[in-house]
Amino acid sequence: MAQLTYREAIARGIAQEMRRDESVVFLGEDIAAAGGVFKGTVGLLEEFGPVRVRDTPISEQAILGAAMGAAMTGLRPIAEIMFADFFAVCWDIVVNEIAKSRYMTNGQMTFPLVIRSGNGGGLRFGAQHSQSVENWAMMVPGLKVVVPSTPLDVIGLMAASIRDNDPVIFLEEKALYATKGEVPDGDVVDTLGSAKVLRQGSNATLIALGNMVPRAQLAAEELASAGIDCTVVDVRSLVPLDTQTILREVSATGRMFTVEENPRLCGWGGELASIVADEIFYDLDGPIVRITTPHIPLPAADALEDLAIPSVTRIVETVQKSMNS
Amino acid sequence: MAQLTYREAIARGIAQEMRRDESVVFLGEDIAAAGGVFKGTVGLLEEFGPVRVRDTPISEQAILGAAMGAAMTGLRPIAEIMFADFFAVCWDIVVNEIAKSRYMTNGQMTFPLVIRSGNGGGLRFGAQHSQSVENWAMMVPGLKVVVPSTPLDVIGLMAASIRDNDPVIFLEEKALYATKGEVPDGDVVDTLGSAKVLRQGSNATLIALGNMVPRAQLAAEELASAGIDCTVVDVRSLVPLDTQTILREVSATGRMFTVEENPRLCGWGGELASIVADEIFYDLDGPIVRITTPHIPLPAADALEDLAIPSVTRIVETVQKSMNS
């Protein structure tokens, strides 16, 4: 058992898999000599050398094209896109090439690759360095999408993503890099497509992802003392999606709230709402409510960013208002 | 009054606005001399000359960057992205630059520009030339998103988009280019953010967009003869979204079905479902059901593409099954 930060867990997860599999290689901007701009990959160059851990130019299309070409010819590359916002400069390689080529070739090609990226806000970096882009990826058939919320999940889901034979978009929550958690010694391997029930309640079910998970947990504690007993589900993986757990936990309480860092329109919460409103409509006791960042670009100022992203207070107030009306 | 094809309506709408406003300029690949690969812009070079109607290299980032820079300095550019799938190669300019710069600059800049693009499937062009990307754009704060379903709407919404002071993603449904419709003489100007109720029924409300609108209408006719009387709403504009009309029409029947060409996850139908399940939950009489393309890349073969995209038969069967259960 050790206490590890979320940031340290990244390198730990990657190293664990690079040790057992020579075909795992890693490329990206400033990931080798510098150990990553978020210091998430410190030590990997030293342990695995410059042939397996390579710095690249600022050429995101080349980075992901290289990962794709390597994956289709037998390697298991990990590529870093420094900030998730930068997916926009290489989106074609992700959505038109990596996501579709297995299907288009009728299964002739396989793309065992992981694209890691720093996701989300909270660091006052402004609109072009703070986006939560999990929905950009969830929207595209052929991509798996993983967003861990704890150091332990980082390691286990990273290992599962690297071992998976499909392309995985692995989003690391920038706001969580400094958070700590217990991690067992030895290898950790988790399962993609499994949500976690973090708290069981009887009145309402809060469904959260990534950086919103600890906030949902804190909100649930506050709500409990105000007499509203909430289940909290950490989705962890948007594709594959653990609809069994989600449907079961919403059925059990009859009320569903999503807590989403993304701007509202077409967020994963909308997708979940539509699944629930279709498949367990008659188990619902009241409206489905989404708590999201408003549909605006994220502002840079700390005061404004804090107003934008769902806070514990906003979660508590929204749930209370809806449950008491 | 004249009969016009959807394709002819494009050039008509653009010409109408270029005549009244010198600041409207138009650029894209093969749009001038060739009149567009879908022949949607025939005659514009001849009428407005090569200074206002310009062919470009295959450089989508340059095309949209040019449109953005021109818009912030007083022009009203129209840019073509030939196939909507190609947004992926210039997505940064759309989502990180055009969509956000007004907000980031606290309103110092304005971006009156239109990006037109051929959207959707049905032409057996395969996975990289057939995508319905309306949700890619809807997801991003700062973009307006318009998808006309008739020649008349093409002209009126094109005019409204060009006159609008915000960036508009104007998606032309490739499968509809050859369809015809009545168009009055003289200028036509419509309003962004207004849905159209095409048919009023009492049992269920079908909400459709673009190429799915005529299918929803045909399905409604079939359903009517089977005793299920449906309202059909053409959304027309995803942002701004006419939630008043949608909420009213769903409340009136108590049942909502969406008909979406996009692959399922995070589609606009999910967003609408979540709005309805929140705001008029108690008006609902049964599950909300989404009829979408399965969450797969679009196949090229005609037989497979026809299986993938919602057909009139699938709409009819899905509605019947749900209404009778």
Place this chain on the structure above:
Amino acid sequence: MSLDVVAPLLLDDKLDLYRSQFALRQFEKRAYDLFLENYVKGTSHLSIGQEAIAAGVARAMRPDDWTFATYRGHAHTLARGVPMAPVFAELMGRANGLMAGKGGSMHLTSVEHGVMGSYAIIGAHLPIACGAAWSAQYRGTDQVAVCFFGDGSTNIGAFHEALNFAAIWKLPVIFFCENNLWMEYTRTTEVTAVANPAADRASAYGLESIIVDGNDADEVYAVTAACVARARAGEGPSMIEAKTYRHGGHSRADPGKYRPDEEVAEWLAKDPIPRYHQRLLAEGASEAQLVEIERAVNEAVDVATEEAKAGAVPGEDLLMKDVWANGGAEWRN
């Protein structure tokens, strides 16, 4: 560009190269007919006039080398040894198609033949080819990747990123520009800052500027073989610009009317196939030998057409197959 390392072609090799070029031509002509007869439903982009390139390059490659083609990729796919019938069937959207109809004309792929895909978004496959080359370098297999693209594709960002990336990592990849003068309906020089869109940019990546006659299969072969040797020797990437012309329009039934008559005539006179035919006669082949090659090819095209037409229409099972490596399409449990 020194060609010393390249093995010269013998007459038999050249007869084979003729067969290959002729087969590509006849395949494309049949594909055009099938399009007009509405057997081919989607789009298609033919290489008629450009056959010397696909054939000459393939000749310079080892079976385990990789090609990356564009939407104009029938010829490049067949030249690597992929049989005609599944390609025809793919164009027709049949279950016996190369990818069971799921990819279509623009995405021909046959991994077993080293045909690592045809890509329909301009520029995307240049970085992807870098990745395959990187994998060969990492695993020490001395495989080489060849990536075809058009003149118009040199102005897109991915071109630039891939060239720089290949150069700095010394990747075994050959970027092959087929300069047929035209993008879809626009002349490339009208929208390109330099006269030779690939060759004039080689120096921006520390590469040699190489221009070849794309209508001469022997020259294409020799220069490509030299670049392949260089790549296998660990000396890094090359870029080749071949001058050529498409006889027809850009795609589907486009008659290509935007091109001046004299230009078309000039290039028809440089048609690689009659030219090669004449060369073979001059180098000692008999007319009878060539006629027999042509007959056999024509027969093969007919047989393949019928085999393709006999294919079944693909159904729901194929539709929901192979999104994921487990063979399925499920996104939920």
Place this chain on the structure above:
Amino acid sequence: MSLDVVAPLLLDDKLDLYRSQFALRQFEKRAYDLFLENYVKGTSHLSIGQEAIAAGVARAMRPDDWTFATYRGHAHTLARGVPMAPVFAELMGRANGLMAGKGGSMHLTSVEHGVMGSYAIIGAHLPIACGAAWSAQYRGTDQVAVCFFGDGSTNIGAFHEALNFAAIWKLPVIFFCENNLWMEYTRTTEVTAVANPAADRASAYGLESIIVDGNDADEVYAVTAACVARARAGEGPSMIEAKTYRHGGHSRADPGKYRPDEEVAEWLAKDPIPRYHQRLLAEGASEAQLVEIERAVNEAVDVATEEAKAGAVPGEDLLMKDVWANGGAEWRN
């Protein structure tokens, strides 16, 4: 590059240019302190060591010309005449900030000063600058756009697209590469196929290769002025590569330890500001004049800091403002 057309700077102009460089330096030093004191909450990228460029270029521009900067854009913004206080306030996220705190350090914009934005995604603003230049060309205003970017930014696709686009349309735009040798923590030559990442690629766009000493404001001014004149005369774009160095790290509190000590020392010895100070003395300015300039700047920095600190914290009204041209943020009715 002929400099005949450029008006030589008089001593008064040069004193002004000194004032400008010194102000940029002092602003950045204060910004660094404010970061350490946690007044600046987000990131910030300083131009210490590179001031001769922002100052020299601004001097060559007309007030109605446009600049496009990067996330490392404080200097470029101030050099065009934007007052210090709103820039400090923007870094601190205050309502009196240049964009009321909504943009932050990386997105400084002041349309009234021709500062058409600072862009934080590498490469994006090069095509955008083309668009502004196109608009000037279309409206016949003879305005010019200058677009700054770093050495590391020359390997991204947008660079290539913009250069070609500007060249073929003969746009009045100047691409200004500040080559400070480093990307974030990686040396640019390690990932770039040519030694001069911008200048060695100019020919790929039919442009002249231009390299200047980026630590010499007079040279930067003169070469930029010549390019501006060319652009105004309708002779199209230019690309300039200036050799320079950032004294500190890439951003925030990065100490820049990855750089060899000798390299840092070599460049500190070429610091543009003491150099310019010496030159002014040699050209007839008095030490007292320079001391007075420095005093006035320091005072201005102090005053601006206090003014910025006095700003209010922005609230909900600003949050939901100006997504759309109508001033609001509504996406529904």
